[in-house]
Amino acid sequence: MTTKHSQHLTDIAKYLNVPLGKISKNDQLYARISNNKKTIGILNIIFSLVKDSKSNLGGLEITEEALIHQWLEFGIIYASDGNSKQNNQTLLKNLNNILTTKTYLVGQRLTIADVFLYYSLLNIMETLPNFEKENYINVSRWFDNIQQDPSLRQNYNLIDFSTIYLSNGLGKHRV
């Protein structure tokens, strides 16, 4: 079982344009040392990165922050490990339901929750066959929207969702 969390942290730091500092992993625990300050645990590290970047991706008030917290936990627990296929199906299904009513995970704008989940889901989405992408249409729509930001996508491939048009006859509705 390999976790790619250190990679996610590197990507996030790059996206936020802040120095990552020194990341070490002791057994199961990640630690970040930056400006002589030590932060332990992935969640705390992500929040510290956001804080360093002075962006508002971390939530503007406590409700948002709490929700973001929950999403990050969700990502860490369900999306990051070398999951079984079945786990991934459950994950996508749940996410798909939740995203029915949402354009972004928290509030009505991009937050670090979207960013982290994008990196966490990259592998899963990349290997997902097209007809499955269609099954999880809300996840696909959300993912497609998130991945358009080049500074977020960095060197990762743009995942293609466009075949969706062909298979459900949407094309004919476009005027």
Next chain:
Amino acid sequence: MAFGDLKTEKGVNELNKYLEDKSYINGYQISQADVTTFNQLAKAPAVNQHHALRWYNHIKSYSAEELKSIGASPLAAATPTAASAPAPADDDDDVDLFASDEEDAETARIREERLKAYSEKKSKKPELIAKSSVVLDVKPWDDETDMKAMEKNVRTIEMDGLLWGASKLVPVGYGINKLQIMCVVEDAKVSIDELTEKIQEFEDYVQSVDVAAFNKI
């Protein structure tokens, strides 16, 4: 982008279909096209037109200033008929209109409680629980001791707050190896003395246990 007459059910259905795999009408951010389409709607889409409704609520969240900053015109005076009630509209079932208020109060209360719990949790432990990473040297009796079985036995020890990590065999001479095993313990829950005693209870294999390294995490 045109969807027929958006004042009609059919038009909204087309919009709904169009937005199935899109967050915005044009491209990947809000634009004038969203505003124009929004303003053409007579009322909020129905609940079963969930793609359109999701988009509608998202667009509605933009303030006039935000729209101005992207060079779009403001939203039409918040479509009075449905602005604050994007929900039932023409949904079939006989909703008890008076119950909804109570429910809102209830959900609000629950949210308050959870938020409180969250801030309490946050103030209580800004960092993680104190933990230590420990490397133990487990020495066998002689070169005939089955090291694999020994390791297996050691790993059977389960304690709250104890997590076994990697291990390796280190030669100590005369063909004898010792087992070096790592573990992470929560300081408050696991005493190292107790742990070493427990390991020494596997008398058939273990001669002695030493703490080789001890680091606070």
